[in-house]
Amino acid sequence: MDEATQETALFRALLNACADAVVVSDEEGRILRLNPAATELFGYATGELEGQNVNVLMPRALAERHDQFMSHHLETGETRIIGEGRDVEGLRKDGSVFPMHISIGRADYAGQTYFVAILHDLTRQQNTQRALERSQRLDAIGQMTGGIAHDFNNLLTVIIGNLQLLQMRGGDDKHEELVDGALSAAELGAELIRQLMVFARQSALKPVEADLGVLCKDTLPLLERTLGESNTIKVSIAPDLHNVLVDPVQLRTALVNLALNARDAMENDGHLLISIENVSIDDTYMAQETAVRIGDYVRLSVSDNGIGMSLETQKRAFEPFFTTRFDKGGTGLGLAMVYGFVRQSAGHLSLYSEPGHGTTVSLYLPVLPGDAAGHPSPDAVEISAPPRGNGETVLVVEDNPEVRGFAVARLRDIGYRTEEAKTGEQAYEMLKAGTRADVVFSDLVMPGRFNGFELAARLAEEFPSVKVLLTSGCASDVVSGKAMLDGDYDILHKPYHHADLARRIQAMLTPE
Known part of the structure; x- marks a missing residue:
C-alpha cells in the first residue's frame, strides 16, 4: 500500500469513527465527503448529500450570507470563520431547525481549497441548560x-x-x-x-413513612367535593408501592391544589385521573427529558382533559403569583406550593401539557433507602439491556422538535433506521410517496388534519403492514375520550424508559 492510499484509508476510518458530524466541501461550497454522523444529524440517507451545496444544511438567513462569508475569506484571507468555533443553527431534511456548534478548518492542496466543518448537536446541552x-x-x-x-x-x-x-x-x-x-x-x-x-421550602414539614396509595384514597372524598358533581375522577394505583417519607398534610394539600387547577381548566364534564406507580429512573434519556435525577421513586401523576397550557405558561407555571385565572380568584400560589413541598421533600416535579387537550403534573418522591431493594422492579434486567433492532425503519412523528430529537437518538442507539415527520399529515404523505417504514412511532396530540388516533386509523386502512405505536404525556383514557374513534391502539406514556420503547417496538416486529 503506497503512502497516499494509506492516508486515504486512515482518513476514511477517522471520518467513520468520529462521533461528531464532519463535512468536507470545496471552495464553491459543494459537499465532497461526509461521515455517517453527518447524514444522521441532518436526516439524510447515505450518499444523498454528496455533490449538493452546504447551504442545504443551513436555515435560509444563514445560507444567504454563507457564500458572502466564504468569498470574502478567499479574497482577503481574513479568518473570522476559520479556526474559530461558534454556535449556529442547522437545517434538517424535514425542515426542522436545531442548535449546533461548528468549527471550520481550511486545507490547500494542488491549487485547490478545501474546507472541513466539524458539527456538534447542541440540542441536549441547551435543554439541560434551560432546565438548570x-x-x-x-x-x-x-x-x-x-x-x-x-x-x-x-x-x-x-x-x-x-x-x-x-x-x-x-x-x-x-x-x-x-x-x-x-x-x-x-x-x-x-x-x-x-x-x-x-x-420557599422553609415550612415545618412533619414527614412520616407512608404509602402514597393509602394517602390518596384517604384524600379522595375531599377531591371529589373539590371537583364538583359535573366532573369525574378516577384513581389508578399500582400494586406493591414502595414507601416514601412525606408529610401527609402537605401531600393532601398538594392534591387539592392540583385538583383545583384541574377543575378550573376543565370547566364542566371533565375527567381527572390520579395514577401512582413505582418508577426506576436509571435511563439517562429519561432523566434528561424529565429533569429528574437517576434513582428509585414513587410517581404520583394528576392528569386532566382541560384547556392545557401554552409553552410560555408552562415555563412560568411554578412561579409564585403567576396565574392566568385572575378573573376566577386565582392567586398563583397553588402550583408554587406544590413545587416547594416536593422539592423540600427531596423529590422532583414535572409538567406536561398540550393546549386544548389537558395537563399532567407528576410528583416524584424518592423511595425510602432499602425499600426498593426489597421490591425489585420486574423490568430491571430489561432496562439495563434493551433489545436491539436489526436496521428496521421507524418513522417518528412528533411536532415538538426536542422530543422528536430524543426519540430519534434513542431509536438509532438501539439499531433502527429513522425517518422524521412533524405532523400526522406529513407522515401520511411521506408513506403515500413511497417512504418505507416498518413502524410508525407517533405522538398522539398533534396540530393539523390528523392526530395520532386518526393517523393510526388511516394507516391501518391503507398500509396494514405498517405497525403503529402511539405516545402521549396525557392520561390515555383522558385523551382517548376526546378522540372519538374506535380502535384499541398501543400507547407508550411519556416520559418512557429507553428499554420500554425498545421492548414495545421489538414486540411489534416479532411475528406472532
Whole structure:
C-alpha cells in the first residue's frame, strides 16, 4: 500500500469513527465527503448529500450570507470563520431547525481549497441548560421569597398581637367591628405568608413513612367535593408501592391544589385521573427529558382533559403569583406550593401539557433507602439491556422538535433506521410517496388534519403492514375520550424508559 492510499484509508476510518458530524466541501461550497454522523444529524440517507451545496444544511438567513462569508475569506484571507468555533443553527431534511456548534478548518492542496466543518448537536446541552436555569431561577425566587416572608411574619406577629390585645380590652361595637376586620385581614396575610414559606421550602414539614396509595384514597372524598358533581375522577394505583417519607398534610394539600387547577381548566364534564406507580429512573434519556435525577421513586401523576397550557405558561407555571385565572380568584400560589413541598421533600416535579387537550403534573418522591431493594422492579434486567433492532425503519412523528430529537437518538442507539415527520399529515404523505417504514412511532396530540388516533386509523386502512405505536404525556383514557374513534391502539406514556420503547417496538416486529 503506497503512502497516499494509506492516508486515504486512515482518513476514511477517522471520518467513520468520529462521533461528531464532519463535512468536507470545496471552495464553491459543494459537499465532497461526509461521515455517517453527518447524514444522521441532518436526516439524510447515505450518499444523498454528496455533490449538493452546504447551504442545504443551513436555515435560509444563514445560507444567504454563507457564500458572502466564504468569498470574502478567499479574497482577503481574513479568518473570522476559520479556526474559530461558534454556535449556529442547522437545517434538517424535514425542515426542522436545531442548535449546533461548528468549527471550520481550511486545507490547500494542488491549487485547490478545501474546507472541513466539524458539527456538534447542541440540542441536549441547551435543554439541560434551560432546565438548570429554570431550577436556579425558582431557587433564587424561593430564597428571596423566604427572606421577605420571614420579615413579614415578624411584622404580622406584632400586628396580630396588638389587635388581639385591643380585642381583649373591649370597646364599643363600632371599635370591635373595626378590630375584628383588621384581625381577619392580618390572619389572611399570615396564611398567605405560610403558603409562600412552603414554596420557599422553609415550612415545618412533619414527614412520616407512608404509602402514597393509602394517602390518596384517604384524600379522595375531599377531591371529589373539590371537583364538583359535573366532573369525574378516577384513581389508578399500582400494586406493591414502595414507601416514601412525606408529610401527609402537605401531600393532601398538594392534591387539592392540583385538583383545583384541574377543575378550573376543565370547566364542566371533565375527567381527572390520579395514577401512582413505582418508577426506576436509571435511563439517562429519561432523566434528561424529565429533569429528574437517576434513582428509585414513587410517581404520583394528576392528569386532566382541560384547556392545557401554552409553552410560555408552562415555563412560568411554578412561579409564585403567576396565574392566568385572575378573573376566577386565582392567586398563583397553588402550583408554587406544590413545587416547594416536593422539592423540600427531596423529590422532583414535572409538567406536561398540550393546549386544548389537558395537563399532567407528576410528583416524584424518592423511595425510602432499602425499600426498593426489597421490591425489585420486574423490568430491571430489561432496562439495563434493551433489545436491539436489526436496521428496521421507524418513522417518528412528533411536532415538538426536542422530543422528536430524543426519540430519534434513542431509536438509532438501539439499531433502527429513522425517518422524521412533524405532523400526522406529513407522515401520511411521506408513506403515500413511497417512504418505507416498518413502524410508525407517533405522538398522539398533534396540530393539523390528523392526530395520532386518526393517523393510526388511516394507516391501518391503507398500509396494514405498517405497525403503529402511539405516545402521549396525557392520561390515555383522558385523551382517548376526546378522540372519538374506535380502535384499541398501543400507547407508550411519556416520559418512557429507553428499554420500554425498545421492548414495545421489538414486540411489534416479532411475528406472532
